[in-house]
Amino acid sequence: MALVTNVTSLTRSGLADFLIQRITAVVLALYTLCVLGFLLVTDNLSHAALVDYFGSMGMRLFSTMAVLSTAAHAWIGMWTVGTDYIRPHYFGTGATVFRFVYQSGCVLILFVYVAWALQLFWSL
Amino acid sequence: MQVSVYRYNPDVDEVPQMRDMSVDLPEGKDLMVLDVLELLKGQDPTLSYRRSCREGVCGSDGINMNGKNGLACITPVSEVVKRGKLVLRPLPGLPVVRDLVVDMTQFYRQFEKVQPYLINDQPPPAQERLQSPEQRAELDGLYECILCACCSTACPSFWWNPDKFIGPAGLLQAYRFLADSRDSATAERLSKLDDPFSVFRCRGIMNCVSVCPKGLNPTRAIGKIRSMLLHQGT
Amino acid sequence: MEFDGVIVGGGGAGLRASLQLAQSGLKTAVISKVFPTRSHTVSAQGGITCAIGSDDPDDDWRWHMYDTVKGSDYIGDQDAIEYMCSEGPQAVFELEHMGMPFSRTETGRIYQRPFGGQSKDFGKGGQATRTCAAADRTGHALLHTLYQANLKARTTFLNEWFAVDLVKNQDGVVVGVIAIEIETGEVVYVASKATVLTTGGAGRIYASTTNALMNTGDGIGMALRAGLAVQDIEMWQFHPTGIAGVGILVTEACRGEGGYLINKDGERFMERYAPTAKDLAGRDVVARSMIIELLEGRGCGPEGDYLMLKLDHLGADVLNSRLPGILELSRTFAHVDPIKEPIPVEPTCHYVMGGIPTQVNGQALTQDAAGNDQPVEGLYAAGEVACVSVHGANRLGGNSLLDLIVFGRAAGQRIEEQMRGGVSYRDASDSDLEAALSRLNRWNTSAGGEAVADLRKELQNTMQVNFGVFRTERNMREGIKQLAELRERIGTAHLSDKSNAFNTARMEALELDNLLEVAEATAIVAEERRESRGAHARDDYQERDDDNWLCHSMYFPADKRVGKRSVNFEPKTVDAFQPMERKY
Numbered sequence: 001m002a003l004v005t006n007v008t009s010l011t012r013s014g015l016a017d018f019l020i021q022r023i024t025a026v027v028l029a030l031y032t033l034c035v036l037g038f039l040l041v042t043d044n045l046s047h048a049a050l051v052d053y054f055g056s057m058g059m060r061l062f063s064t065m066a067v068l069s070t071a072a073h074a075w076i077g078m079w080t081v082g083t084d085y086i087r088p089h090y091f092g093t094g095a096t097v098f099r100f101v102y103q104s105g106c107v108l109i110l111f112v113y114v115a116w117a118l119q120l121f122w123s124l
Numbered sequence: 125m126q127v128s129v130y131r132y133n134p135d136v137d138e139v140p141q142m143r144d145m146s147v148d149l150p151e152g153k154d155l156m157v158l159d160v161l162e163l164l165k166g167q168d169p170t171l172s173y174r175r176s177c178r179e180g181v182c183g184s185d186g187i188n189m190n191g192k193n194g195l196a197c198i199t200p201v202s203e204v205v206k207r208g209k210l211v212l213r214p215l216p217g218l219p220v221v222r223d224l225v226v227d228m229t230q231f232y233r234q235f236e237k238v239q240p241y242l243i244n245d246q247p248p249p250a251q252e253r254l255q256s257p258e259q260r261a262e263l264d265g266l267y268e269c270i271l272c273a274c275c276s277t278a279c280p281s282f283w284w285n286p287d288k289f290i291g292p293a294g295l296l297q298a299y300r301f302l303a304d305s306r307d308s309a310t311a312e313r314l315s316k317l318d319d320p321f322s323v324f325r326c327r328g329i330m331n332c333v334s335v336c337p338k339g340l341n342p343t344r345a346i347g348k349i350r351s352m353l354l355h356q357g358t
Numbered sequence: 359m360e361f362d363g364v365i366v367g368g369g370g371a372g373l374r375a376s377l378q379l380a381q382s383g384l385k386t387a388v389i390s391k392v393f394p395t396r397s398h399t400v401s402a403q404g405g406i407t408c409a410i411g412s413d414d415p416d417d418d419w420r421w422h423m424y425d426t427v428k429g430s431d432y433i434g435d436q437d438a439i440e441y442m443c444s445e446g447p448q449a450v451f452e453l454e455h456m457g458m459p460f461s462r463t464e465t466g467r468i469y470q471r472p473f474g475g476q477s478k479d480f481g482k483g484g485q486a487t488r489t490c491a492a493a494d495r496t497g498h499a500l501l502h503t504l505y506q507a508n509l510k511a512r513t514t515f516l517n518e519w520f521a522v523d524l525v526k527n528q529d530g531v532v533v534g535v536i537a538i539e540i541e542t543g544e545v546v547y548v549a550s551k552a553t554v555l556t557t558g559g560a561g562r563i564y565a566s567t568t569n570a571l572m573n574t575g576d577g578i579g580m581a582l583r584a585g586l587a588v589q590d591i592e593m594w595q596f597h598p599t600g601i602a603g604v605g606i607l608v609t610e611a612c613r614g615e616g617g618y619l620i621n622k623d624g625e626r627f628m629e630r631y632a633p634t635a636k637d638l639a640g641r642d643v644v645a646r647s648m649i650i651e652l653l654e655g656r657g658c659g660p661e662g663d664y665l666m667l668k669l670d671h672l673g674a675d676v677l678n679s680r681l682p683g684i685l686e687l688s689r690t691f692a693h694v695d696p697i698k699e700p701i702p703v704e705p706t707c708h709y710v711m712g713g714i715p716t717q718v719n720g721q722a723l724t725q726d727a728a729g730n731d732q733p734v735e736g737l738y739a740a741g742e743v744a745c746v747s748v749h750g751a752n753r754l755g756g757n758s759l760l761d762l763i764v765f766g767r768a769a770g771q772r773i774e775e776q777m778r779g780g781v782s783y784r785d786a787s788d789s790d791l792e793a794a795l796s797r798l799n800r801w802n803t804s805a806g807g808e809a810v811a812d813l814r815k816e817l818q819n820t821m822q823v824n825f826g827v828f829r830t831e832r833n834m835r836e837g838i839k840q841l842a843e844l845r846e847r848i849g850t851a852h853l854s855d856k857s858n859a860f861n862t863a864r865m866e867a868l869e870l871d872n873l874l875e876v877a878e879a880t881a882i883v884a885e886e887r888r889e890s891r892g893a894h895a896r897d898d899y900q901e902r903d904d905d906n907w908l909c910h911s912m913y914f915p916a917d918k919r920v921g922k923r924s925v926n927f928e929p930k931t932v933d934a935f936q937p938m939e940r941k942y
Contacts, residue, residue: 014324241506242457254466
């Protein structure tokens with residue numbers, strides 16, 4: 001149904017979106033555990049220790065995965081929220097324009113975060 | 125008893141309003157909400173609502189009673205009344221035509237979208253198609269739907285996207301045909317459901333389950349559709 | 359608006375007829391005062407009786423025919439009964455092919471259960487098991503399936519439109535109906551080459567009935583106002599088991615599955631009245647026996663005004679799988695759990711055997727001055743509103759759903775045939791339309807008078823008191839007098855709400871007119887038929903009188919005259935069943 005997917009759903013498939021959201025949630029949960037674990041077992045938390053930990057190739061890849069997962073997860077979620085609430089029923093005829101602005105804002109923020117994070121992790 | 129009723133007649137009212145009415149209930153008898161409506165209509169014939177079978181089978185008199193959707197004819201007053209007051213409103217989320225009557229066009233449109241009829245391309249046999257009692261049991265809890273719209277109009281996802289999310293009632297029927305051993309259009313049906321709205325706007329809130337006057341479980345049916353989509357996709 | 363075929367009424371018969379027409383490509387519309395799946399067919403519970411040979415491979419439609427003729431107390435038309443019973447299996451299989459969720463046997467065939475009045479081998483082989491069922495929600499399953507099939511066939515639906523009156527042209531041909539779109543109040547002439555009345559029953563003429571609030575006899579009312587005759591309208595079935603006090607139907611399937619009736623002494627009293635069939639005797643027999651029990655002081659409860667239907671001995675498993683709807687209804691409306699305790703029941707008005715006389719193909723009939731059948735051009739009828747007549751003086755359980763689909767289909771086929779041959783009628787003139795609009799205009803300009811609800815209540819009480827299970831001349835005369843007075847008062851009653859949007863007060867006023875027409879016809883013919891036959895039981899004429907009354911009654915509204923019409927005893931493929939004493 002092209003009509004309902006219009007511009008912006010991530011995959012245009014409800015099932016794929018649904019799966020991506022759940023898989024990315026698992027990635028983020030694992031990543032959180034991993035980082036929390038590191039913080040807990042490390043006695044002397046210095047900048048050098050952090051650089052050392054996040055600078056390993058394994059962690060660089062894992063962090064990249066986590067950042068991309070955050071972006072995908074957030075986009076699906078924010079897109080859904082936008083299509084639920086920003087509707088002509090509540091916002092009148094300007095709803096479409098408003099939603100476009102909102103979605104553009106989301107894309108921009110997510111893009112900035114991803115770029116910034118990648119730059120950070122790969123320049124360590 | 126005090127009854128507060130949602131009143132709106134587009135011919136005369138600018139805006140809808142809640143109007144207080146009072147009825148004398150007969151002693152020692154727990155009336156159904158529909159009986160109360162009939163008493164109110166006796167006082168004021170202009171009060172409009174749908175009703176027919178008065179036994180919970182036709183699905184005409186779905187309304188919102190003290191905040192909860194249900195069928196007026198099988199809901200005892202004692203079950204819904206709060207602090208001696210009965211508050212009656214039309215089903216939420218659909219345009220009001222008049223008083224407790226809502227425009228159900230959108231609800232029916234979603235129902236029609238799921239192709240709610242058996243599709244089987246094979247020529248039918250001379251007698252009935254065979255179906256084992258176990259296969260038939262798959263339809264229990266699905267075919268009994270009376271299209272009263274209590275579930276869909278209690279569903280926030282349906283409120284937000286009544287034009288795109290099929291809603292619990294329609295999805296229950298979608299699964300009724302997916303689950304029928306005699307139906308041969310499974311793949312076609314599933315492919316029509318795999319967009320981000322039709323099925324996947326269900327967030328498992330389960331209002332539909334809590335209000336269904338027939339005790340059906342649309343959320344479970346939606347879960348089954350999801351897993352069928354998953355199996356088909358992999 | 360103009361159509362080839364307009365079907366008035368979206369229940370089982372209407373949807374079966376519309377399906378036939380829509381599939382044939384004719385321009386078809388269904389006018390229904392409620393969304394079609396809310397029609398009263400949805401409340402049918404027990405099943406659809408038909409010799410499909412699932413339970414007993416040797417079952418024979420001729421045995422079903424014998425039972426139906428006997429059940430009708432010999433005034434069912436045997437050509438029509440033959441058609442229904444022999445065409446039935448095909449019509450039932452079609453429903454199954456459309457997806458109807460029948461219950462199943464271990465071999466995967468349609469589940470059948472015993473019902474009242476059924477026998478094998480022309481009454482000689484004991485109880486038959488012939489009623490096809492979808493749990494105890496057969497009507498619901500059937501109606502939804504037919505609606506679904508109509509969606510597939512892309513039938514045009516005018517849902518929540520109320521038909522007011524038939525439009526007849528100068529030649530007396532029915533050329534459509536006047537209808538109101540309820541949501542907007544707009545009045546429309548829906549022109550049609552074939553108008554099919556499938557408006558169902560009129561149980562609301564009684565105070566206590568299993569019928570839905572909307573079963574107000576709209577089709578019969580329209581026909582009578584159009585000057586057409588109705589047949590056997592005095593024949594009203596009282597269902598033995600309506601929930602006491604509220605009239606909610608408890609299906610005969612309860613007794614088919616092994617339940618039985620008891621009086622206050624716990625006695626299974628039907629053994630005395632019908633030693634062989636017991637609780638599965640004809641409905642008229644059971645209902646009368648119950649009333650006798652009550653009159654003789656063996657009723658249950660503080661007032662001794664009801665009897666009990668015992669089901670608990672069947673066990674929770676059978677009840678949950680076979681009668682789930684009855685458990686629900688009993689808990690809600692009788693506050694009893696049938697798994698543990700019996701249900702309080704009383705005979706309750708359920709079905710009208712009479713209606714608009716039709717040919718087997720659905721074509722409406724009237725009589726000319728010489729008493730010969732005369733087709734009413736442009737008008738067809740099927741289902742409860744019609745009297746084809748397969749039910750005669752008493753309908754067997756499970757035969758009404760069969761009637762709907764067999765004769766709904768037959769009417770559709772007949773119209774298809776007619777249209778292929780080509781028909782053209784004179785258009786309705788302004789004065790024709792004016793005539794059909796007159797009663798609507800009367801209500802819309804009413805300035806004072808009594809309220810609709812009060813008059814309706816009075817009418818219902820009059821019918822309940824004077825035209826119940828047992829009837830006597832004195833009461834009926836009194837009833838007829840009261841109805842004549844009511845006609846005066848209803849003619850000047852007041853519709854206070856004249857607004858347009860979803861005006862249910864206007865509908866109820868229009869329905870009251872229909873109730874009155876049906877009630878008065880019932881009363882006048884009931885008084886005239888001086889015998890007891892089937893559901894028509896008179897204290898003052900307790901015997902069946904085949905010499906004078908082995909015939910249909912005809913009621914002519916113009917002069918309120920009662921006439922007679924002969925019963926068909928000429929089936930095409932079997933020998934006719936001759937009248938015998940009716941024992942169960």
